[in-house]
Amino acid sequence: MEPILKVNHLKKVFHQRGKRDVFAVENISFSLQPGEILGIVGESGSGKSTVAKLITRLVDPTEGEIILDGQDITHLKGTALKDAYGKLQMVFQNPVGSFDPRRTLGDGIGESLRNKGMSKVERRKKAAELLEQCGLDASYADRYPHQVSGGQCQRAAIARALAVDPKVLICDEATSALDVTVQKRIIELLRRLKEEKNLSYLFICHNLALVQEFCDRVLVMKDGGIVEEGTPDDVICNPQDEYTKMLVEAVL
Incomplete structure (x- = not known):
């Protein structure tokens, strides 16, 4: 089976004027299989x-x-990169900060659909469906980010990511700002959506217990490189x- 995502010898150096270069990522290679959750x-x-x-x-x-x-x-720009975003979406750590505070959650969810030329009526209907898929009432489309809880806002952020029917969802510490009970519900939601939509996840997290419970495979990173990989x-x-x-001992 061909990987849905493959990263080969990825490197990122940040050049700072008058300072030493920062090697943020150094020669990273890994692959993500269809339907896999990689931590x-x-x-x-x-x-x-x-x-x-x-x-x-x-x-x-x-x-x-x-x-x-x-x-x-790797080097796509403009429209070609936008097309790639149809297959790849990201859910961020701070859900409230990832929405425009001046616009409703429904507007935020429908933004990528508007870019695809979908009418306002169709966008509203699709946003309501996505919110319901993610465990929220359709009426949440009319609320603003500051009017909902962190967990509700993260559900709306997941709904927004799903609007374009991606194949890969990158969750960057997507549950770390939530309390344990809400975190558990978001993980259950992600698990259900994976099965329903055959999604693949790149799950970036510092919670080892959560990674052990949720992921199929895990990579351990240190100083920009991978030091270990295998099943959780x-x-x-x-x-x-x-x-x-040391990481494992720190949480025991």
Whole structure:
């Protein structure tokens, strides 16, 4: 089976005037299979979020290639990149901050549909359907981000990501700002949506217990590189790398 996402020798160097270069990501290679949940763990500054920004092309890579559903998207720009976003979407850590505070959740969810030429009536209907799929009443389309809880806003953010029927969802610490009960419900929602829509997830997280419960495979990152990979049970219960051992011991 061909991977839905493949990253080859990805590297990102941030050049700072008058300062030393920062090697944020160094020679990273991995693949994501259709229907797989791949976890990426590591401490703050390990390069996890930079990997997400590189794959979604929010940041340009210094070297390497990103293959999405058989297409090289490493250097895409403009309309070609927008087309790629039809297959790849991201759910961010701060759901409230990811919406425009001056516009309703329904507007936010319908934005990508408007770009595709969908009429206002059709967008409203689709936004209502997506909200209901994500466990919210259709009336939430008329609410503003500050009028809902963090968990409700994250459900709306997931609905927005699903609007274009993507194949890959990147969750960048998507549950870390939520309390444990809400986090559990969001994970249940993601699990159900994966089955219903045959989604693949790149799940970036610092919560090892959550990764062990939710992911099929896990990569451990340190200083911009991958130091260990395997099934969550193997990596967490029998870590081989000293850094992974330290991460596991820190939560025991």
